[in-house]
Structures are given as structure tokens and as C-alpha cells.
Amino acid sequence: MPRLNDEVKALLQEYADLISITGGDAFRARAYEKAARAVGGHPEDVAGLDVKGLQGIPGVGKSTAEKIGEYLRTGRIEALEEQRAKIPSGVREVMGIPTVGPKKAMALYRGLGVGSVDELAEAARAGRLGEVAGFGERSAERILQGIELRRQAGGRIGIDVATALAEDVVAALSAVPGCIRCAYAGSLRRMRETAGDIDVLATAEDSAPLMAAFTALPYVAEVVVAGATKTSVRTAEGVQVDLRVVPPEDWGAALVYFTGSKAHNIRLRRMAVEAGLKLSEYGLFRAGPGGEKLVSASEEEVYAALGLPWIAPPLREDTGEIEAGLRDELPRLVTERDLRGDLHTHTDLTDGLAPLEEMLAAAAARGYAYYAVTDHAPDLVMQRMTDEKMLAQRALVRELDGRYRRMRVLHGTELNIGPDGGVDWPAGFLAGFDVCVASVHSHFGLDRDAQTRRLVRACENPHVHVIGHPTTRLIGRRAPIDVDLDEVFRACARTGTAMEINGAPRRLDLRDEHVRRARSLGVRFAIDSDAHSARELANPRYGVGTAQRGGLTPEDVINTWTWQRLKRFLTKNPPH
DNA sequence: GCCGTTTTCGGCCCGACTGTTTTCAGTCG
Known part of the structure; x- marks a missing residue:
């Protein structure tokens, strides 16, 4: 089921982690990490490659290629098995807790015999972490917070x-x-x-x-x-x-029943009862013993018999969809087919895997009418961005624009919103971009007021068109920043700044309930991939799911608009 | 371990933040 590339990626990543935990050469570990990422993002299936071909993947050299080859042949990697034998697998899980890296995981294992997340939680609660050098009260607290975050994800x-x-x-x-x-x-x-x-x-x-x-x-x-x-x-x-x-004749009722949600189903059943009917996974029946089955074959029939139009699954949460259906006011939800472009993507100029040309070819193959390249800006220091590199990329973008008959190529950037709401470049330089996404990448711990101020100020920047992954949460890994979202949404609506629905599966940010709220305050949205490889250009399907759960129509989403209309939005003149 | 208009060795994304230190190691983006 997982693509073979993903399997190999996971193994290489594990190998890299085990090297780090056991105190091996950090650069060696990094090399395997890099290779893991490259394999995961490689468009071609590794199953069809020999050792020579594997070495064609950037970051994969002789040694890694041979290990992958060994895995494809035998289903195991001897060197990895040797590493696994040295350390309980739980130590690697411990490393997955935020604030715990390879060194701390190993120290906890050596010092306290902590070999699993449960044991770590136990030791932290018992106040035993202090026995290990480098750990104090604060770190125990943060570790417990991290474990709690994971527990909330609940193994999902x-x-x-x-x-x-x-x-x-x-x-x-x-x-x-x-x-x-x-x-x-x-x-x-x-x-x-x-x-x-x-x-x-x-x-x-x-x-x-x-x-x-x-x-x-x-x-x-x-x-x-x-x-x-x-x-x-x-x-x-x-x-x-x-x-x-x-049975085939019960498909519809069963599909309704097993799609849920529970709350939605309860509402439907109650409506059935009120109409003298009974709804179950086996169909809609007349009430009473031996009640005759009325409908069951399709979802449409079941809903219709209850006086409702068919309700799209993402709306089935009993958050108003029944009432809207009764009034025949269900929204015409945005779909993946409505998307005309992607406004947040990366290339290997920063931390993406694929070169510009490859990303553009993949984007064009998706049938987009426009596509923005938005590599990282210089304040994210590790990306080593410079004005010169950005301008050189722009020149290349201008040259390649026009190569694709139906797709306009836009030059953009993903700016960093500083703690005070400022961004990487002055207005003069920003004006040269077709589109600017601005995101929070640091200072996650500011208090609510400061966090709100910085985002509002970013919205007020006339060159900022989209706020990227607005809450910066990572599902099961990092809590969202503490911010007054209503205030930010109002600023977005006022300044003509779009909120992103980042389609990367680990982000999905904004999330469904925020989308709903923001829409009610008049906010527009951009559903983006935040792709770091050609494969990730498919991410918007998940962002669309979130948008649907939030009840968005194509009208609400700027990258369903024609280029002419989007262009006007990107000039960011406040509407009057 | 990978890679080379730095080319077969010697580099390898760099800086900030955190909590623990009393001068820094570890983690993160």
C-alpha cells in the first residue's frame, strides 16, 4: 500500500535516526536523512531502478543505493538491522517528542532506562528526569506537554x-x-x-x-x-x-450510516422518527414491527425520503447542514476541479527537492492556468536566500513563462513574518513579486496580543497577499500559536488579504472550524499545496477537503478565479 | 555518506532560542 519509495524513505530515515541516537557521525546521519527525503519525493518508483539508476537520485550515492538495492532484493537492510539490535525501538519514539532529540533520548535511556514514551511520561511525572544531567523542572514540563499533544492525536x-x-x-x-x-x-x-x-x-x-x-x-x-x-x-x-x-439494495442506507458523523446520523434518525419512519444501516422503514422498507439503494433516495437534498459528506457534522438542506441553501462546495492554480510552492532554490523546470512541468500537467513559485525569503537564515538568487530565479521564471501555452508562471516568495509583523524585504523589493505569501516561522511562543498584532500588521502590508499556514500548527506535533483569530480575520477582510488553507497533510491550516468562522467575517481563501516536490502538488485535494468542511464555495477561494480577476486581487486595493 | 565552475578532500543550511549551564549543548526551523 505505501508506495515503495515511502517505505524506503521510512527505512532510511530510521537508519539516520539510529545513527544520531547512537552518537554516530552527524553528517553521515544527515546524508541519510537527505537521501530519505529525496527518495520520498522522487517521481519515479524506486522499484524499477537498479543501483546505477538509484544513484541518479540527488543525495543518493553508492552506499545508499546499495542499501536500497539490498532492500528491494531481500526485503531487509543488514546495516539497519544491526543498528536496530543496539537500541529498543521505543527510544526512537521518545525522540519523536518535541524538545527531545537524539541526544536527550539516549541520555534518558542510559540514565533512567527510558525505552518508550509511556516510560518517559512516567519518569517525568515521578520527577525523576532531574536525575539525568541536563534535565530540570522546565524540561520535564515541556516533555509532558509534548506527550499530551501526541496523546490528543490519539494514534490517529x-x-x-x-x-x-x-x-x-x-x-x-x-x-x-x-x-x-x-x-x-x-x-x-x-x-x-x-x-x-x-x-x-x-x-x-x-x-x-x-x-x-x-x-x-x-x-x-x-x-x-x-x-x-x-x-x-x-x-x-x-x-x-x-x-x-x-446487499446491493442496501448500499445507500449503509453508506449514510457508515459515513456518519454520529451527530449527523442521530439527526437523520430523529427526523425519520418524527415522520413515522425508522432509519438504520439497513434502510428507511415505516415505523412499527414489520415496517415496510421504503428506500435503501442510494444516498440520494434516503435523503430525499427525509425531505433533504443529498448532503456532501464533509458537511455531515450536524453543524447546520440539516437546516441548510431543509431550506435548500446548501453551498455549492468548492472542488479540486475548480482550482485554477497554486499560489504557494517551493523549488530546490530553497528547501524544495525539484528544480523549477520540473515543478512547472508537473504543474502544467495538472492543467493549471497560473502557478506561483514562492521560495523562502532571507530571514529564514538556513535557506541562504539572497537578493541576487531571488532575482536570478525571477529572470528564469520570466523566461519560462510562455513556454506553457495555457499556464501563466508567477514569481512570488514566502516571506517570514517577524515578531513585530515586519517581513524580509522593503516595499521596493517586494513590489517586484507577482504574489507574496507571508508566514510565521519563528517566535511561536509570543503572547496572544503580540501574536495578534504581528499577524494584523502583516495583513496591513500592501505587498502581502496571502497569510500562509496561519496558525503554524503541526498535527500531533506542534500546537497552534496563541492568537486572536477573529481580529486577524477582520484585518484580512479589511485589507483584502487571503487566508491560506495549506493543503500539506501535516498542517491543514487553517482548519475547518476556522475556515467557517473566517468566511462569516468576509475573508477570502487560497487553497495551496506548499509543495516541496512535484508529488506534493497534489496536496490541495486535502486542502479542498478542509475548505468543504468549512462550507466554502468557489467564489470564496481566490485561486479558483480567472487570472484577470486574481490579478486585480493581487493589486490589493482595499475594496470601496 | 555525498558531492564537486570549491573536484577525489574537506566541506557539509546557520542562527536563535531554551533551559541548563556558570560558558554551553541540544533542538528547531
């Missing part, structure tokens, strides 16, 4: 991982003879930002072949439940996948 998996797995299961089962329909449901269909497990629904006259095919999938590690209507498995990565097979 990212939407990208879940989607890939779900699509693979659906494709495999759809190919089984006798399978009439198959789709995934649950929170994933509602486009929630993470998934706890994966629900797959299928119809067939005979469920046995489907169940057999399901449990035989190569990545199934354990069969949790095996029955005629429901089978649950766990993958090697620990993800639970449930398959339910229903």
Missing part, C-alpha cells in the same frame, strides 16, 4: 496515509469478481484531518470472496474480526481497517 493517522491505504483497499476489492460496489466511508470520506481507522463498504450477493480477498491483502498483519458481514484487520503499521459487505 494522517489523511494522506489513510487515503492511500483506503484507495488501495477499494481498488483491490473492486477487482474481486462479484463485487458490485466498493467505497470507503467514515471520517475519511468526510475529509476529517486525521483518521482513527478506515471503514470500507462493499456490496455483493456473496460476501465470502470479498472477505477472503480482504484478509489476504499483503499488508494485513492481523485479522481482528472475521465474519460474513464484517471483517476487521490490522495492517503492519497498526492501522485498523473494517470491511462491511451489504
Whole structure:
């Protein structure tokens, strides 16, 4: 299920981590990290490459290529196994807690025998961390905060991982003879930002072949439940996948039921009861014993029988969609097909993996009408940006613009919003960009007032068009900054600055509820990929999911607009 | 370990922040 490149990426990353933990050469560790990233972002499948071809991937040399080759041949990497034998795997998990890196993880293991996150939490609560040199009260506190953040994520998996797995299961089962329909449901269909497990629904006259095919999938590690209507498995990565097979005539009711949400379903059932009906996963029935089945075959029929239009899954949270449906005022939700361009992307001039030409070719293949290159600005020092490099890139962009018949290439940048709300360059230099995204990359700990002021000031900058990943949260890893979002939204609406819905699966920032709120205050949005490789240009599908959950229409999203209209927005004259 | 209009060795994204130190190591972006 995971692309082989992702598997290899994970192994190389693990190898790099183990080198760091065991105190190996930091540059060697970095080399493997770099290779891991490069393999993950490489457009070509590594399975089709020999050692020579693997070395064609930038950052992959002889040694790494041989290790990958070994893995493709034998399914294991000896050197990695040797490293694994040295240290419990839990130490690497401990390293995953914010503020804990390889050195601290090792110190905790050596000093206290901490070999798992649970043991770390226990030691921190018991006040034992102080026994290890370099740890004090504050660090124990921050470690516990980090663990809590992870606990809140609750072992849920990212939407990208879940989607890939779900699509693979659906494709495999759809190919089984006798399978009439198959789709995934649950929170994933509602486009929630993470998934706890994966629900797959299928119809067939005979469920046995489907169940057999399901449990035989190569990545199934354990069969949790095996029955005629429901089978649950766990993958090697620990993800639970449930398959339910229903008769073809019950597809619609089952799909409604298993898509949820629970709150939405409860509302539907209550409406059914009020109408003298009964709704279950088996259909909509007349109430009472032996009540006749009215409809069940399609979602549309079920909703219609309750007096509702079909409701898009991302809206099914009982947050007003039922009422809107009854009034026939459901929004025409924005879709991925509505997107005419991407306004936040990177190249290898900063921390992207692919050169400009490769990103442009991939963008053009997506059918975009416009595409902005927005590499990092100099205040993010590690990216080593200079005026000269940026201007040289601009010259190249101007040259390449026009190479693609239907796609306009825009030159932009991702600015850094400083603690006081200032950005990297003075107005004169900024004026040379077609589009400027401005984002917070530092000073995450400012207090609410300061954080709000800095973002408002960034909005007020006439050269800032989009606020990138506005809350800077990383799902399950970093809490959002403390900021008065309403104040910032008002500033956006007032100044004609768009809020980004960053489609990177670990960000999804703004999130659904903020989107809803911002829209009500008159804010416009940009759904961007923040791509650091050609593959990540597909990220907007997740951002679109968030936008749909927030009830956005194409009108709300500036990168669904024609270039003519977007161009006017980018001149940022306050509307009068 | 990778890489070279610095080319087969000697570099490797650099600076800020944090908490612990009493001069700095570790982590992060």
C-alpha cells in the first residue's frame, strides 16, 4: 500500500535516526536523512531502478543505493538491522517528542532506562528526569506537554496515509469478481484531518470472496474480526481497517450510516422518527414491527425520503447542514476541479527537492492556468536566500513563462513574518513579486496580543497577499500559536488579504472550524499545496477537503478565479 | 555518506532560542 519509495524513505530515515541516537557521525546521519527525503519525493518508483539508476537520485550515492538495492532484493537492510539490535525501538519514539532529540533520548535511556514514551511520561511525572544531567523542572514540563499533544492525536493517522491505504483497499476489492460496489466511508470520506481507522463498504450477493480477498491483502498483519458481514484487520503499521459487505439494495442506507458523523446520523434518525419512519444501516422503514422498507439503494433516495437534498459528506457534522438542506441553501462546495492554480510552492532554490523546470512541468500537467513559485525569503537564515538568487530565479521564471501555452508562471516568495509583523524585504523589493505569501516561522511562543498584532500588521502590508499556514500548527506535533483569530480575520477582510488553507497533510491550516468562522467575517481563501516536490502538488485535494468542511464555495477561494480577476486581487486595493 | 565552475578532500543550511549551564549543548526551523 505505501508506495515503495515511502517505505524506503521510512527505512532510511530510521537508519539516520539510529545513527544520531547512537552518537554516530552527524553528517553521515544527515546524508541519510537527505537521501530519505529525496527518495520520498522522487517521481519515479524506486522499484524499477537498479543501483546505477538509484544513484541518479540527488543525495543518493553508492552506499545508499546499495542499501536500497539490498532492500528491494531481500526485503531487509543488514546495516539497519544491526543498528536496530543496539537500541529498543521505543527510544526512537521518545525522540519523536518535541524538545527531545537524539541526544536527550539516549541520555534518558542510559540514565533512567527510558525505552518508550509511556516510560518517559512516567519518569517525568515521578520527577525523576532531574536525575539525568541536563534535565530540570522546565524540561520535564515541556516533555509532558509534548506527550499530551501526541496523546490528543490519539494514534490517529494522517489523511494522506489513510487515503492511500483506503484507495488501495477499494481498488483491490473492486477487482474481486462479484463485487458490485466498493467505497470507503467514515471520517475519511468526510475529509476529517486525521483518521482513527478506515471503514470500507462493499456490496455483493456473496460476501465470502470479498472477505477472503480482504484478509489476504499483503499488508494485513492481523485479522481482528472475521465474519460474513464484517471483517476487521490490522495492517503492519497498526492501522485498523473494517470491511462491511451489504446487499446491493442496501448500499445507500449503509453508506449514510457508515459515513456518519454520529451527530449527523442521530439527526437523520430523529427526523425519520418524527415522520413515522425508522432509519438504520439497513434502510428507511415505516415505523412499527414489520415496517415496510421504503428506500435503501442510494444516498440520494434516503435523503430525499427525509425531505433533504443529498448532503456532501464533509458537511455531515450536524453543524447546520440539516437546516441548510431543509431550506435548500446548501453551498455549492468548492472542488479540486475548480482550482485554477497554486499560489504557494517551493523549488530546490530553497528547501524544495525539484528544480523549477520540473515543478512547472508537473504543474502544467495538472492543467493549471497560473502557478506561483514562492521560495523562502532571507530571514529564514538556513535557506541562504539572497537578493541576487531571488532575482536570478525571477529572470528564469520570466523566461519560462510562455513556454506553457495555457499556464501563466508567477514569481512570488514566502516571506517570514517577524515578531513585530515586519517581513524580509522593503516595499521596493517586494513590489517586484507577482504574489507574496507571508508566514510565521519563528517566535511561536509570543503572547496572544503580540501574536495578534504581528499577524494584523502583516495583513496591513500592501505587498502581502496571502497569510500562509496561519496558525503554524503541526498535527500531533506542534500546537497552534496563541492568537486572536477573529481580529486577524477582520484585518484580512479589511485589507483584502487571503487566508491560506495549506493543503500539506501535516498542517491543514487553517482548519475547518476556522475556515467557517473566517468566511462569516468576509475573508477570502487560497487553497495551496506548499509543495516541496512535484508529488506534493497534489496536496490541495486535502486542502479542498478542509475548505468543504468549512462550507466554502468557489467564489470564496481566490485561486479558483480567472487570472484577470486574481490579478486585480493581487493589486490589493482595499475594496470601496 | 555525498558531492564537486570549491573536484577525489574537506566541506557539509546557520542562527536563535531554551533551559541548563556558570560558558554551553541540544533542538528547531
